[in-house]
Amino acid sequence: MLSVPHLPKGSFAHSVWLHLVLPRAAVLAALWAMNQSLQLPIWLVYPAAVLDAGFLVWQLWRYHQAAEAHIRDTGAMAPSWGGYLLCLLALLSSATLWWDTVLIANMPPPEEQHSEQMRRAREALYQLTLSADGRTVQFEGEITYGLKARLAQIVENAPDLRVIHLGSPGGHVFEARGAAQVIMGAGLETTVSEACSSACTLLFMAGTRRHLDPQARLGFHGYGLSEWVHLPGYDIDAAQEKDRVFFLAQGMQPGFAARIFDRPPEEMWYPDHAELRAAGVLTSP
Structure with missing residues (x-):
C-alpha cells in the first residue's frame, strides 16, 4: 500500500508525495487494472478521461506552485526540475493508459468461433x-x-x-x-x-x-x-x-x-x- 514517507510535514518533498505521487500512482494503478479486465462503454470513457485530465492539471498546478515556492525559499533548483520530470512522466503514463482505455472501448466484441x-x-x-x-x-x-x-x-x-x-x-x-x-x-x-x-x-x-x-x-x-x-x-x-x-x-x-x-x-x-x-x-x- 502506498503511503507518504517520513518527511517533514509541509516540506517540498512532503507536498510532492501527497499531492502528486500518491494520487497519480493510485489513478494509474486503477486504470491499468481496469484495462486488464473491463471494457467500458465509450460514452463513459470520454467523460471519465476529461475528469482525470482536469484532476491531473490540478496536480501539475499544485506542484508548480510548490516548486516555485521551494526555489524562492531555498534557491535549490535540482529537486524542482526532478519533480517536473516526474510530472512529465505522470502526463505520459496517464495519456498512454487512457488511450489504451479508448482503444479497448472501441474494440468489436470477440468473434464467435x-x-x-x-x-x-x-x-x-x-x-x-x-x-x-x-x-x-x-x-x-x-x-x-x-x-x-x-x-x-x-x-x-x-x-x-x-x-x-x-x-x-x-x-x-x-x-x-x-x-x-x-x-x-x-x-x-x-x-x-x-x-x-x-x-x-x-x-x-x-x-x-x-x-x-x-x-x-x-x-x-x-x-x-x-x-x-x-x-x-x-x-x-x-x-x-x-x-x-x-x-x-x-x-x-x-x-x-x-x-x-x-x-x-x-x-x-x-x-x-x-x-x-x-x-x-x-x-x-
Whole structure:
C-alpha cells in the first residue's frame, strides 16, 4: 500500500508525495487494472478521461506552485526540475493508459468461433421442445447435425420422458440414425400429427409404440445426394440396405420394406394408414 514517507510535514518533498505521487500512482494503478479486465462503454470513457485530465492539471498546478515556492525559499533548483520530470512522466503514463482505455472501448466484441456459428445455424433449422411435465418432447424441422446430441441431453435430463412427437421433411440420414438410437435407448413412443418424411421415418420406426394421427402421413423415397454434395465413395444402395435392415428389425414386413426405396429422391410415397398398419409400421390405431 502506498503511503507518504517520513518527511517533514509541509516540506517540498512532503507536498510532492501527497499531492502528486500518491494520487497519480493510485489513478494509474486503477486504470491499468481496469484495462486488464473491463471494457467500458465509450460514452463513459470520454467523460471519465476529461475528469482525470482536469484532476491531473490540478496536480501539475499544485506542484508548480510548490516548486516555485521551494526555489524562492531555498534557491535549490535540482529537486524542482526532478519533480517536473516526474510530472512529465505522470502526463505520459496517464495519456498512454487512457488511450489504451479508448482503444479497448472501441474494440468489436470477440468473434464467435466458426463452430459455434454453425451450431447455432443448424439449431435454427429445427425446434426441440420438452413439455412442462417432462413426459413428451416435440421435434419440428430439419434433421441436421447436432440433433442427436441435443436429444440425448434432453433424454438424460428428463427421466419421465415417454413420447416424442415428430414433424419433419427429413434431412441428414447419418444424424437421423443417431437420433433413432437415442429414441430406442430411451424406450420412447413416436407419434406424428402432420408429416414425417424421408430420414424422419428412421426416427419414427425407432419408437417402441408408433402412432399416426388421422391426417398424418409417412413419406418414403429412395436416397440421393444434393447437387452441391460430392461424395465419390458414398454407396447409396448400401446405405438404403442398412436402413432397410433397421426397419425390418423394428417390425416392418419384408414385402413393404422392399418397396420403401423404390421412388426416386425427388418423389415421395405416402402409404395409407391401413397399409402402414398391415406392414407393421404402426403399432397402435
